[in-house]
Amino acid sequence: MSQIHPGLKRVFTIFNIFFAIIGGLIIGLALIAQIVTNVEGQSMEDRTVGLIALYVFGAITMVVAGLGAYGACKEKKAALIAFLVCMVIGSLxxxxxxxxxxxxxxxxxxxxxxxxxxxxxxxxxxxxxxNMANTLQSQMHCCGLFSYEDWRQDIPESCECDPAQSESESECRKVDYSALMLSKTIYSRPCFPILMKYILMVADITLGVVLTLAVFALLGLTLSSIMIHQMRYPDRPPVLLTVPAVFGMPPPKYQELHNTPPY
Structure with missing residues (x-):
């Protein structure tokens, strides 16, 4: 006879399937990041730690999800306890x-x-x-961190803007940048506000993902705790909470006793 309620087991299995999908998505994200890095020909030295962390986190998520699903389907208390410990550590x-x-x-x-x-x-x-500034200027179509004057009298080629290829008329501007009154057409926007926009977007997405995973970990903790409790006390009858009807009820009826005469 099953010790765990079938509905609870079904919900917990669906939860772990979704949890495993999240782990697969994390591994896929790491793989895409690695492919994009290789295509751009950039060095992997600065990204190795982040990629390894994504691969390990995704793999651990999938293993823990499989452990929870196995413990629920086979009703293995040890597997559910291990899953519970992982959820406690993960939520913290x-x-x-x-x-x-x-x-x-x-x-x-x-x-x-x-x-x-x-x-x-x-x-x-x-x-x-x-080199970092030149890369930002070429990719983001900007010049200087806060202004083109950050380069003083040595504005690099990565700042140069071609009006014929620009997306809008305001993207380029003409400036005089030396004592010889030389002029260049450069990108009008500085790089820091654009870079800050992407950094804040990544920070918000990361915060949302972490909070979502924390909520899922707490949910998994709760479900596994209930199942472990059901397996520990399989014969305990369900407790029904009833509210006593005190107000508006008539007093109990009593049977009046009479002394019957002897015969």
Whole structure:
């Protein structure tokens, strides 16, 4: 005889299938990121840790989901206890990441702005910072971190804008940038506001994903705890909560006793 309620078992199985799909999506995201990186010919050294973390997290998610589904279908208490422990650890880790991230979110823009201000002027910045700025300018169609004046009198070619190929008339602007009154047509927008827009979007998405996973971990914790309780006490009858009808009920009827005469 099954010790776990069939409806609860079905809900828990669906939950673990969805949980496994999330793990597969995380692995797929890591694979896409790796392919895109290889196509662009960029170095993998700075991305290895992040890719490995995504692969490991996705694999652990799928393994834990399989463990929970197996424990529910076969009614294995040890598997459900292991799943419960994983859910407790997962919920604590997710909340540990989500709460500081949510607190630091309003201060992120000011923090990054102060950090990028250290690189100005770009003509005196380290070579890796210049390469980063040139890459941003080429890909995002912008010039300078906060203004084209960040380059002083040495505006690079990555800032140059072709009006014939620009998407709008306001994308390009003509500036005089040297004592010889040389002029260039450059991108009108600075890079930092564009970069900040993407950083905040990624931060919001990450925060939403972490909070969602924390909610799912708490839900899995609750469902597995109920099933373990049912397996521990299989013969315990269900407790029915009834509200006593006190108000509006007539008093109990009593039988009046009479002394019957002797014969």
């Amino acid at each position: 880790v997710m909340l540990r990441v989500a709460i500081p991230t949510a607190i630091a979110r309003p201060e992120l823009e000011d923090l990054l702005e102060s950090k990028f201000q250290r690189f100005v002027p770009l003509t005196e910045a380290p070579e890796e910072v210049k």
